[in-house]
Amino acid sequence: xxxxxxxxxxxxxxxxxxxxxxxxxxxxxxxxxxxxxxxxxxxxxxxxxxxxxxxxxxxxxxxxxxxxxxxxxxxxxxxxxxxxxxxxxxxxxxxxxxxxxxxxxxxxxxxxxxxxxxxxxxxxxxxxxxxxxxxxxxxxxxxxxxxxxxxxxxxxxxxxxxxxxxxxxxxxxxxxxxxxxxxxxxxxxxxxxxxxxxxxx
Amino acid sequence: xxxxxxxxxxxxxxxxxxxxxxxxxxxxxxxxxxxxxxxxxxxxxxxxxxxxxxxxxxxxxxxxxxxxxxxxxxxxxxxxxxxxxxxxxxxxxxxxxxxxxxxxxxxxxxxxxxxxxxxxxxxxxxxxxxxxxxxxxxxxxxxxxxxxxxxxxxxxxxxxxxxxxxxxxxxxxxxxxxxxxxxxxxxxxxxxxxxxxxxxx
DNA sequence: GAAACTACGGTACTTGCCGTACCTTAATTG
DNA sequence: CAATTAAGGTACGGCAAGTACCGTAGTTTC
Numbered sequence: 316x317x318x319x320x321x322x323x324x325x326x327x328x329x330x331x332x333x334x335x336x337x338x339x340x341x342x343x344x345x346x347x348x349x350x351x352x353x354x355x356x357x358x359x360x361x362x363x364x365x366x367x368x369x370x371x372x373x374x375x376x377x378x379x380x381x382x383x384x385x386x387x388x389x390x391x392x393x394x395x396x397x398x399x400x401x402x403x404x405x406x407x408x409x410x411x412x413x414x415x416x417x418x419x420x421x422x423x424x425x426x427x428x429x430x431x432x433x434x435x436x437x438x439x440x441x442x443x444x445x446x447x448x449x450x451x452x453x454x455x456x457x458x459x460x461x462x463x464x465x466x467x468x469x470x471x472x473x474x475x476x477x478x479x480x481x482x483x484x485x486x487x488x489x490x491x492x493x494x495x496x497x498x499x500x501x502x503x504x505x506x507x508x509x510x511x512x513x514x515x516x
Numbered sequence: 517x518x519x520x521x522x523x524x525x526x527x528x529x530x531x532x533x534x535x536x537x538x539x540x541x542x543x544x545x546x547x548x549x550x551x552x553x554x555x556x557x558x559x560x561x562x563x564x565x566x567x568x569x570x571x572x573x574x575x576x577x578x579x580x581x582x583x584x585x586x587x588x589x590x591x592x593x594x595x596x597x598x599x600x601x602x603x604x605x606x607x608x609x610x611x612x613x614x615x616x617x618x619x620x621x622x623x624x625x626x627x628x629x630x631x632x633x634x635x636x637x638x639x640x641x642x643x644x645x646x647x648x649x650x651x652x653x654x655x656x657x658x659x660x661x662x663x664x665x666x667x668x669x670x671x672x673x674x675x676x677x678x679x680x681x682x683x684x685x686x687x688x689x690x691x692x693x694x695x696x697x698x699x700x701x702x703x704x705x706x707x708x709x710x711x712x713x714x715x716x717x
Numbered sequence: 718g719a720a721a722c723t724a725c726g727g728t729a730c731t732t733g734c735c736g737t738a739c740c741t742t743a744a745t746t747g
Numbered sequence: 748c749a750a751t752t753a754a755g756g757t758a759c760g761g762c763a764a765g766t767a768c769c770g771t772a773g774t775t776t777c
Contacts, residue, residue: 324743324744325742325743325744325753325754325755326754327743327744327745327752327753327754328753331753331754352733352734352735353734353735353736354734354735362754362755363754363755363756363757364735364736364737365737365753365754365755365756366753366754366755368736368737369753369754373735373736374734374735374736421629422629424686425626425627425629426626427688428622428623428626428688465703465707468703470679470699470700470703470704471703471704474675474679474704477678477679477682478671478675478678480682480686481678481681481682484685484686485625485681485685487628487629498671499671502666502669502671502672503671503672503675503708506666506708507704507707507708525772525773526724526725526726526771526772526773527725528723528724528725528772528773528774529724532724532725553762553763553764554763554764554765555763555764563725563726564725564726564727564728565764565765565766566724566725566726566727566766566767567724567725567726569764569765569766570724570725574764574765575763575764575765718777719776719777720775720776720777721774721775721776721777722773722774722775722776723772723773723774723775724771724772724773724774725770725771725772725773726769726770726771726772727768727769727770727771728767728768728769729766729767729768730765730766730767730768731764731765731766731767732763732764732765732766733762733763733764734761734762734763735760735761735762736759736760736761737758737759737760737761738757738758738759738760739756739757739758739759740755740756740757741754741755741756741757742753742754742755742756743752743753743754743755744751744752744753744754745750745751745752745753746749746750746751746752747748747749747750747751
């Protein structure tokens, strides 16, 4: 990649780091995490593996770093109606998991294989950020009287998202059909968070 | 492993197949799926990799086969009380996921990495079998008037299990504390499946 | 009961990629 | 301008998956 004798100056520090990261992003975009090899990233960045290993301890961490470059935050919707808001958040999430980016995320989750410390770095961006969306949406619904205050319990608030994620992580579906989202909302989520009637003993 | 000249007859077909599978089970029990190598299985079974590859196309399928040898079915409890039944099913599941066997299952899910066809073979034993437990337990509760008939919808019936599995698969927890199970039951599951009060428009 | 066939055993090999080691050379620092 | 730091180049060790071949032992067929 570097032309010898072309007057190129040897890159160092941040400049080189960005070049590597960009190469990693390109590779993971094209070939997924499975196709992300240290040699290819090095070649593409016009450097060698040494420079990579000086910055990231292993392939997985490089993959996570590349993913984080690509991931963007969600915007919680505000339609003024609980059901529409909820469906919209689910659809956003579904689009994300179904996208190439979602495929990469799944590969990474798989590769991390339950190493909680590493997973934390991904959760921060995917789950926790999304959890905030749910609380926002529910908070408005509670204010409107559409949802019961108990729904703000995090375990309750995120139920819909957990069910959706289950579709992807456990069943390996590439995308969840819209019916499924509607079903999750109407059969499970709304009955759960709406103001509850008197509970029979 | 085979003594030449010891009058050993060369194993074939089903006999050899069982020997390989037993070796694979032993290996995966001792070292997990990560430590399951084709060479070690072959050596342990007193044969060679050829014999394995003639039966299983790759390491993952051998691992799944070994897991299925180990997995056993759940027994749905019958305490006469919905909450106790539900908690017991959850605790069974928690014990399973927390056990060495559960660790293997998680490794396999991870290795399959969303290859739905393969996952199906594991789901059959873990999820679907468990789903039957839920329906049994709920069926009795409906008969008793403790749960509403809508709860028999599969998506609703399995919510508790999905939430628990989420603890393991997404957060890499080795075991879920009992508080979490109780919380899932009391905050989410029971409010959802119990006879519902009048729904406000 | 011999020939034909199938499948096991042994072994060696190719492939792929991670992670390391080591040395040379360019840039930076003081 | 020396000393230090970091990049480049290259080669290698390690490991395990999957393949190829061939001689040979059981099994089937006529």
